[in-house]
Amino acid sequence: MCRDYLRPALLIFASIAIGAVGWSGHVSLLPVALGFPLLWSISRTRLVAALVSAGYFLAASRGLPQGVATFYSSDIWPGLLLWLCASLSFVTVHSVLWTKNPNVRPVRYLIATIIMAIPPFGITGWAHPVTAAGALFPGWGWWGLWLMTAGLAGLATRIWPAVAIALTGLWLWSAVLWTDPKLPEGWRGVDLEMGASLGRKAGLQRQRDLIATVRGVAGDGARFVVLPESAIGFWTPTVERLWVGVLRDGDATAIAGAALLDAGGYDNVLVAIDRKGGRIFYRERMPVPGSMWQPWDLLSGESGGARADFFANPVVPIGASRAAPLICYEQLIVWPILQSMLHDPDFVVAVGNGWWTEGTSIIAIQRASTTAWAKLFAKPLVIAFNT
Incomplete structure (x- = not known):
């Protein structure tokens, strides 16, 4: 019985950590967000997948309640309400598209990735893991975006360890050679x-x-x-x-x-x-x-x-x-x-x-x-x- 609860709890805590670290404001840490599709894919039930999605998104957007309270010069409650409402679309999309079938799961995650990138769901599509493409494939342009998308889908497959190792290697290589974008001349x-x-x-x-x-x-x-x-x-x-x-x-x-x-x-x-x-x-x-x-x-x-x-x-x-x-x-x-x-x-x-x-x-x-x-x-x- 303890094991039945321990695994989901670990997945949820891991998703919170991934959201908080990946979206801490450092370009070099954006690839941490790639842990989310992995946790989503290894969830054993739709409920756990929903809670993993909620943990990731709420942690990534954790500054919203305080920011809203400051903007409106009010207490924290309006910000908390907006924070929870904003997470609803992200959680809904990822929970609805989750499936027990491991062969279909990568395609489902790819669909979720696309849905959260464009309107109407993309209107609140914050903390999108595909943003890490620039940290892994600087200068690759559209090819880098396609490879990043394929990598996200790959993390939802049975061969995720190989995909994770490859992406980690690219991350380290990019970090060594990283330079910030230059200013336009003049x-x-x-x-x-x-x-x-x-x-x-x-x-x-x-x-x-x-x-x-x-x-x-x-x-x-x-x-x-x-x-x-x-x-x-x-x-x-x-x-x-x-x-x-x-x-x-x-x-x-x-x-x-x-x-x-x-x-x-x-x-x-x-x-x-x-x-x-x-x-x-x-x-x-x-x-x-x-x-x-x-x-x-x-x-x-x-x-x-x-x-x-x-x-x-x-x-x-x-x-x-x-x-x-x-x-x-x-x-x-x-x-x-x-x-x-x-x-x-x-x-x-x-x-x-x-x-x-x-x-x-x-x-x-x-x-x-x-x-x-x-x-x-x-x-x-x-x-x-x-x-």
Whole structure:
């Protein structure tokens, strides 16, 4: 009787450890997440597979309750509720697709991998093990992604020890030769430490301070200066005139986060501003579900949330190059970056406003995920975050 309970308990505790370590915010530890498909496949019942899935996902996303509590200035309960609800899709997919038939199990896991990478389930497809592809196959591009996918399915087969040994060898080899993605030539990302005031206090003095920051970085030789998500606040003709007027005497282009407001809600965007004027550079494809994107408003007839453009503008032109922008939440899920890579951009631009994540590893996970994807496809990377 003790043995009947010991094995499931060990699997659940192991899944929690794998989720916590693999998603601790270090690129080199992302391959630890590959232990999840193995634990899922050796579960002997659907219930154990569900509990293993829950342990992994909840551990990987453990920073969410505290982050939500900070964002809404509330107690921990709303964050805990969102945390549990977000895990529901991951657990449901992996428990429904689990099977006792070992011959079918690899195909089932492959299906689960695909489902959790694309909408609608991919909307909460955090902690996807395929993200580790960049840590195991840097520079391999789509071939690396296919090999990673095959490796995940292989871990759900009877020959998993051989597959695990091969993947571990690749992991160690990659770790020895690892280098971080380089910056695009002429580009600089600016990290800010303005806390919750960024984007909320967007008065004249704040705008002047940001412009001075851009000019200072441009004075060091950068032609394109990237500021974090929400840096400018609301994008209006008045704000545009202010920025263009000051940048008119130089060659610098500022890329900054802003919100474009209308009667139906708002778009979370990046704007590009230079001496010739300002324009919407990018519209976020997937805002944060719940706090920003609120699809239930369509049913109630209300408005005010951020719009999700899903598959719009995966690559945008800037100067003589083409960039793949990712704003905040898009760095935690799979399909936005893969959609962008289908268009072979020249580099990746990743921005975020993570003041609410203090005390959690959320920003570190965003950086690690984006770095892994950039390395997989051998793309330069520019990052700008506010804390």
